[in-house]
Amino acid sequence: MASNNKQDREARARLRAYQARQSVHQHRTRRRIRDNVIASVALAAVLVLATGAQLFFFNGGPGTPEAVPTDTATPTPTPGAGGQNTGDVPSSDLAANRSWTGTLTLNDVPLGIELDGAAAPQGVSSTISLAQNGFYNGVSCHRLTNGGFFVLQCGDPVGDGTGGPGYSYGPIENAPADNLYPAGTIAMARQGGSAYSMGSQFFVVYDDTTIPSDAAGGYTILGKVTSGLDQLKTQITDAGVQEGARDGKPAVPVTITGFTLQ
Numbered sequence: 107m108a109s110n111n112k113q114d115r116e117a118r119a120r121l122r123a124y125q126a127r128q129s130v131h132q133h134r135t136r137r138r139i140r141d142n143v144i145a146s147v148a149l150a151a152v153l154v155l156a157t158g159a160q161l162f163f164f165n166g167g168p169g170t171p172e173a174v175p176t177d178t179a180t181p182t183p184t185p186g187a188g189g190q191n192t193g194d195v196p197s198s199d200l201a202a203n204r205s206w207t208g209t210l211t212l213n214d215v216p217l218g219i220e221l222d223g224a225a226a227p228q229g230v231s232s233t234i235s236l237a238q239n240g241f242y243n244g245v246s247c248h249r250l251t252n253g254g255f256f257v258l259q260c261g262d263p264v265g266d267g268t269g270g271p272g273y274s275y276g277p278i279e280n281a282p283a284d285n286l287y288p289a290g291t292i293a294m295a296r297q298g299g300s301a302y303s304m305g306s307q308f309f310v311v312y313d314d315t316t317i318p319s320d321a322a323g324g325y326t327i328l329g330k331v332t333s334g335l336d337q338l339k340t341q342i343t344d345a346g347v348q349e350g351a352r353d354g355k356p357a358v359p360v361t362i363t364g365f366t367l368q
Contacts, residue, residue, distance in 0.1 A: 189302030193273025200231035206329075208237075210292075210310075211364035212247060212260070215341055217310070218333035219292060221367065226279040229294050229304065229326045236271060236306055237365040247360035249309075250343060253352030256313035258343060259295055260362060261306040270305030277301050281324025287311045290331040296322075312343050 201223030210217045223230040236242060247260035248267060262269040278301045287293060291311040297303035301322040308328065312335060317325060331338075345357040 189276050189300065191273070191275045191302060193271075195228075195273045195275040196231050196235035198227040198231045200234050201227040203227065206230065206234065206367045207332075208367035209364060210331075210362070212258075212338065212342065212360050212362060213358075214363070215337050216334055216364070217331050217338060219329060219367075220332050221292070221329035222280065222327075226326050226328050228275055228277070229279055229328050232271075232275060232304070232306075233308070233328060234367055237367050241271060241306060242362045242365040245306075245362050247362070248355060249353070250347050250356040250360075251353045252343065252346060255317070255353075256289075256315045256343075257309040257311050258338070258356070258360070259307060259309040260360070261295075261308050263306070267307070270307065274303050274305050276304060278323045278326050280327045281319070282327065285316050285318055285324060287315050287317055287325070287327070288330075289313050289315075290335050292328045292330060294326040294328060296325065298322075310338070312339055 201221075203224045206221040206223055208219055208221075210219050221230045221233065223234075241263075242261060245261060245263050246265045247258050248262050248265050249257075249259035251257050259267075263271075278296075289311055293309055293311070294304045295307040295309050299321040304326065310331060342356060342358050342360055347354045348357050
């Protein structure tokens with residue numbers, strides 16, 4: 107009987123040791139599974155954030171005004187707050203606190219224009235500098251909208267909404283308090299939410315358009331078209347957007363063939 111009892115005790119001891127090892131193994135397995143799940147969730151979160159950042163950067167690239175009017179009220183902060191110029195921005199003194207007249211020629215359509223150097227000294231000074239240095243010659247108008255939002259956007263040397271003159275500036279000047287941009291308005295394009303992202307891209311409003319302010323405010327109005335707007339509509343904007351879209355490249359390719367100011 108003693109021998110059997112001893113064998114029983116040894117068997118129970120082996121069983122307890124086996125069960126203990128199994129318990130430790132199961133605990134480690136569960137911990138590995140938990141750690142892998144946590145790591146996977148963390149990786150997914152990082153990928154989502156990275157993707158979101160890329161979409162924000164590229165979809166809100168330089169010179170993209172808000173394309174879809176909204177009824178949601180947006181608070182209007184102090185224009186130009188929270189930013190600074192970058193690069194070699196032309197002096198705002200070039201505008202000389204006066205009106206400038208000239209001609210902006212798109213394809214063969216000459217638009218008489220008038221820029222208000224008193225109301226938008228920095229924006230007009232930059233435009234004067236770029237025009238006088240030939241920057242705009244041969245540059246395309248890469249964007250047309252016609253779905254309740256009527257602008258022709260020009261001035262990007264890259265041609266896809268991401269290009270500029272090598273500098274960016276602010277603040278927002280001469281933006282309308284009521285967010286209404288009448289037909290003929292010439293205004294500066296910029297990144298959404300950034301008052302100091304203006305460069306060379308501008309847009310011509312060819313029919314009355316409401317553009318809601320965003321977190322940075324409205325859009326700098328440089329001046330207006332004084333003649334040729336009807337011709338611009340019949341020869342260019344009436345043809346619409348490529349592939350019948352509401353927002354995209356004009357169906358009639360548009361190039362700046364002249365830009366003079368005096």
